[in-house]
Amino acid sequence: MGYFCSSWFQTLFLIPLLLLIPTALLLTLPPISPSPVTLSSAAFRLLPLRRSPESTALASSATTPMKRLANPGPENELEAELSRARASIRRATAGRRNFSGVFSQPSVYRNPAAFYQSYLEMEKRFRVYVYSEGEAPLVHAGPCKNIYTTEGRFISELEMMRPGEYSGGGGASSRMLRTEDPRRAHAFFLPFSVAQLVRYVYRPNTYDHVPIRRFVSDYVNVVASKHPYWNRTAAADHFMLSCHDWGPHASRANPLLYKNAIRALCNANTSEGFRPRKDVSIPEINLVSGDMPPEFLSPSPPESSPRRLLAFFAGGVHGPVRPILLSHWKGRDPDLEVHEYLPPGADAYYSYMRRSRFCLCPSGYEVASPRVVEAIYAGCIPVIISNGYVLPFSDVLKWKEFSVMVAVEDIPRLKEVLMAVGEEEVMRLMAGVRAVRHHFVLNHPPKRFDAFHMILHSVWLRRLNIKVA
Numbered sequence: 001m002g003y004f005c006s007s008w009f010q011t012l013f014l015i016p017l018l019l020l021i022p023t024a025l026l027l028t029l030p031p032i033s034p035s036p037v038t039l040s041s042a043a044f045r046l047l048p049l050r051r052s053p054e055s056t057a058l059a060s061s062a063t064t065p066m067k068r069l070a071n072p073g074p075e076n077e078l079e080a081e082l083s084r085a086r087a088s089i090r091r092a093t094a095g096r097r098n099f100s101g102v103f104s105q106p107s108v109y110r111n112p113a114a115f116y117q118s119y120l121e122m123e124k125r126f127r128v129y130v131y132s133e134g135e136a137p138l139v140h141a142g143p144c145k146n147i148y149t150t151e152g153r154f155i156s157e158l159e160m161m162r163p164g165e166y167s168g169g170g171g172a173s174s175r176m177l178r179t180e181d182p183r184r185a186h187a188f189f190l191p192f193s194v195a196q197l198v199r200y201v202y203r204p205n206t207y208d209h210v211p212i213r214r215f216v217s218d219y220v221n222v223v224a225s226k227h228p229y230w231n232r233t234a235a236a237d238h239f240m241l242s243c244h245d246w247g248p249h250a251s252r253a254n255p256l257l258y259k260n261a262i263r264a265l266c267n268a269n270t271s272e273g274f275r276p277r278k279d280v281s282i283p284e285i286n287l288v289s290g291d292m293p294p295e296f297l298s299p300s301p302p303e304s305s306p307r308r309l310l311a312f313f314a315g316g317v318h319g320p321v322r323p324i325l326l327s328h329w330k331g332r333d334p335d336l337e338v339h340e341y342l343p344p345g346a347d348a349y350y351s352y353m354r355r356s357r358f359c360l361c362p363s364g365y366e367v368a369s370p371r372v373v374e375a376i377y378a379g380c381i382p383v384i385i386s387n388g389y390v391l392p393f394s395d396v397l398k399w400k401e402f403s404v405m406v407a408v409e410d411i412p413r414l415k416e417v418l419m420a421v422g423e424e425e426v427m428r429l430m431a432g433v434r435a436v437r438h439h440f441v442l443n444h445p446p447k448r449f450d451a452f453h454m455i456l457h458s459v460w461l462r463r464l465n466i467k468v469a
Contacts (some may be wrong), residue, residue, distance in 0.1 A: 131256055151266075179258065190223070217254055220256075248269070276394075315362075337356070361378040367388055381426070
């Protein structure tokens with residue numbers, strides 16, 4: 001399909017690549033001395049500015065208003081551009097526009113006016129610089145199928161995008177998304193793949209993260225030594241992306257990467273250091289073959305078509321939540337089809353989802369589950385059963401409009417909780433699921449408002465230091 005993804009032939013480069021990684025040399029590079037950037041304080045629903053613990057310069061200047069320079073340089077031009085974007089979002093939020101003609105169901109957004117204007121500003125202004133350092137298969141490529149699809153597809157789409165190329169059909173008003181000129185970039189992408197590092201650098205069955213962290217540390221040191229941008233902002237305008245469970249662990253390889261940089265993660269667990277004010281929760285999308293399952297390509301059953309099953313789950317028993325679910329409901333109630341694995345001869349997994357009102361999405365080893373997106377594809381209401389999970393795009397999407405949250409301690413009352421959702425509410429939630437579906441689809445090439453662009457929009461929001469709410 002043209003994706004720049006990892007494949008078996010790249011392993012031919014693996015041995016010489018690993019032998020050539022100058023780890024010893026990289027560890028002797030001069031230390032990084034961060035000098036954080038100061039951002040304007042004028043924005044819609046501004047969060048407190050993120051301050052680097054390594055310097056007090058930002059703390060002393062955070063309240064200083066931005067000055068208009070007679071001959072602004074690229075950095076001041078960027079900050080002035082961001083200030084104009086903030087002002088535009090603020091004006092749109094103060095207006096009274098009806099967004100029913102823009103969005104099929106505006107109620108699924110926390111603030112449709114702020115989101116829509118912010119998205120337009122992103123299309124108009126946002127530019128990303130992708131560091132060129134490193135080689136495939138560890139950098140610039142990723143797995144474009146299986147449970148790490150989001151990671152591989154995002155990296156590959158950004159890599160294939162030619163600098164100066166329009167993205168997502170934004171029309172004449174949109175500008176380039178990727179830039180070759182780092183002086184004009186609002187954000188800087190670190191294109192290493194944690195899934196690839198686990199595949200090629202990790203020693204199986206050791207549970208030793210050190211080789212992965214060493215690679216990430218060395219990569220960041222190379223970038224910081226060759227370019228001024230990492231040190232200029234103490235990494236605050238840099239971002240990484242990972243859908244591997246060990247993405248958060250890999251980010252700990254560098255203190256600034258962990259504390260200051262934007263980490264776009266599937267494993268968005270607040271108990272493991274995920275910080276919603278600066279980090280981005282991205283959807284875990286499992287495309288086994290790399291393509292959308294054909295069962296999800298056909299339209300969902302019409303609203304008038306009854307879904308005879310109350311709820312469905314099938315999956316492995318791992319993590320702290322699923323054993324509780326299966327111990328209470330596996331084979332206990334015909335209205336709740338709860339299985340560890342589907343029995344032989346049973347209907348296909350996706351068929352169950354399309355016939356169920358609710359699709360149970362309990363956490364496994366980590367908080368994220370691909371069932372959330374699978375449920376949305378199937379037009380089934382996701383039932384989130386998790387602790388500490390920050391849901392994808394929750395700075396924009398109002399999840400209570402298209403999902404149900406069930407506390408882990410309420411699993412014994414699961415049927416009672418779901419039966420309490422009235423028929424009218426069920427139809428409303430299903431309409432919400434249909435309204436947000438396109439935000440969770442990976443298109444090639446990317447399309448407006450799809451998963452690729454929603455991830456970038458979340459990064460854009462952090463760069464603006466605002467939260468649409």
